Amino acid sequence: MNLSTDHAAWLKGGTAECHKLDVYPERAYRMILLGAPGTGKGTQAQLLCERFGCCHLSTGDVFRAAKCVDPQNVSPVMQRALGYMQRGELVPDEIVIDLVGERLTCLKCDYGFLFDGFPRTVAQAECLDQMFAKVGIVLDAVVSYELPTQEVIDRLSGRRTCRGCGATYHVKNKPSLREGACDACGGELYQRVDDKAETIRVRLQEYEKTAGPLRDHYRCKNLLVCVSAADAPPRVFEQTLEALQPLLT
Ligand code: AMP
Secondary structure (H helix, E strand, O other): OOOOOOOHHHHHOOOOOOOOOOOOOOOOOEEEEEEOOOOOHHHHHHHHHHHHOOEEEEHHHHHHHHHOOOHHHOOHHHHHHHHHHHOOOOOOHHHHHHHHHOOHHHHHOOOOEEEEOOOOOHHHHHHHHHHHHHHOOOOOEEEEEEOOHHHHHHHHHOEEEEOOOOOEEEOOOEOOOOOOEOOOOOOEEEOOHHHOHHHHHHHHHHHHHHHHHHHHHHHHOOOEEEEEOOOOHHHHHHHHHHHHHHHHO
16 A cells, blocks of 8 residues: 655645545554664655555654755754754754644644654653644554664665665665666765764764653553564564554554
C-alpha cells in the first residue's frame, strides 16, 4: 500500500494543503520512530509508511526544505533554527514544538503519521502528548532502533545524498554505479553538512543525552519496542513488524 501524500502541509506549514489520493488506509496508524542518526530510521520509516499508508513526518525534512528557500522568505525563527542544525546541535525545544504545533492538521490526518526525528527530548514528548490530547488521538507505538556508536559513525560518514531526489547511498556499503551521480535521477551526490565527522560526533553526543529519558517516557506508557538496526534494511523491517504486532492489533 503506498498512499503517501505530497507532504505539502507538513513541509510548508501555514495554509499549505496536501495533494491527497482518493484512497485511504483502513485505519490511521500513528507511530514514532526513535534512534540515533545513522541507524537507518529514514529507510524503515519509508518501508513502514508503504506498509501502513501513513505519512512520513520528519522535522529534519522541514528544516532542510527551509534551507532551500530564498533566505529573504525564511522567518527569523527558522533562520535561527537552521544555524543550530548546521552546527549539528539540536534546535531549541520551543522552536521545534511551535513548528509541530502549527501542523496539528497533520496529526489529525486520516492517513495517520510516522514521526521520524521528533520528539527528541522529554520536553518535546510531553508537549506532543498534550497535542494528542488536544486533537483527541491516541498513539499506537514507538519504535527505538539500537546500534553501537562506532557502527553509527561508519555509516554516517560514508553516506551521500542526491541533491535531485534525496536518494541515499554509502561510499562502501551502497555505492552509486557512477561516482558522484545518482542512479535514479543522475543528480549530484553530496555529503550533508551534518554528516561530516565533527558534526556527527556532536549529533551523537546530543542524541545520547536525551535518548534514555525519552525511551523511559514511552516505556512507562507501554508503547515502546526496541529493535536492533544491525542487519540489512529488509531484515530490520521484518523485525520491526514482528515487534509491532502486539501493539497494532
Ligand atoms: P534529522 O534529519 O532528524 O537528523 O535532523 C537534522 C537536524 O535537524 C538535527 O541535527 C537538528 O539540528 C534538527 N532537528 C530535527 N528534528 C529536531 C528535533 N525534534 N529537535 C531538535 N532539533 C531537531
